[in-house]
Amino acid sequence: MSRIFYLLIALSILIPSCVYESEESLYPGIAVCDTVNVTFSGIISPMLSSNCLSCHSNAKANISGSGIILEGYSNVLIMQDAIRNTIRHNASYSPMPKDAPKLKDCQIRQFEIWVDSGSPDN
Numbered sequence: 567m568s569r570i571f572y573l574l575i576a577l578s579i580l581i582p583s584c585v586y587e588s589e590e591s592l593y594p595g596i597a598v599c600d601t602v603n604v605t606f607s608g609i610i611s612p613m614l615s616s617n618c619l620s621c622h623s624n625a626k627a628n629i630s631g632s633g634i635i636l637e638g639y640s641n642v643l644i645m646q647d648a649i650r651n652t653i654r655h656n657a658s659y660s661p662m663p664k665d666a667p668k669l670k671d672c673q674i675r676q677f678e679i680w681v682d683s684g685s686p687d688n
């Protein structure tokens with residue numbers, strides 16, 4: 567047998583094993599979701615900043631957020647049940663974020679984990 571033949575066999579074994587599959591593409595929908603380090607400063611506050619504060623900041627609430635302020639820990643604490651219901655699109659609540667796609671499952675889970683762990687200011 568020629569060396570080329572063995573080379574081809576070796577390559578046919580090696581090349582497919584090098585195909586990269588991320589965890590996300592293998593398991594769509596249950597992509598890596600950090601459910602352990604769910605802190606207010608690290609996850610909850612940034613999530614609200616990017617998805618909600620364009621309407622619910624101190625400055626914008628009266629203009630576009632129906633007077634509801636979701637900026638800062640104490641405001642989020644007061645509103646936590648309503649936030650949970652709106653981001654889950656539960657019946658009888660206005661679905662939030664308004665006029666935008668639903669938050670990712672992971673983000674909703676993280677908010678619930680934070681609430682269920684006693685809504686710490688961490």
Ligand code: HEC
Nearest residue numbers: 617618620621630631632634648649652659660662663664
């Ligand atoms: C484009 C502006 C806008 C964005 C972005 C937005 N909201 Fe709202 N939100 C509103 C308005 C306006 C209301 C008043 C009710 C209505 O018009 O639907 C409201 C109402 C609410 C209420 C009270 C709803 C009820 O039924 O009692 C909560 C809680 C809330 N928003 C949370 C959020 C959260 C959490 C986000 C981000 C995930 C968010 N909102 C993003 C504009 C917005």
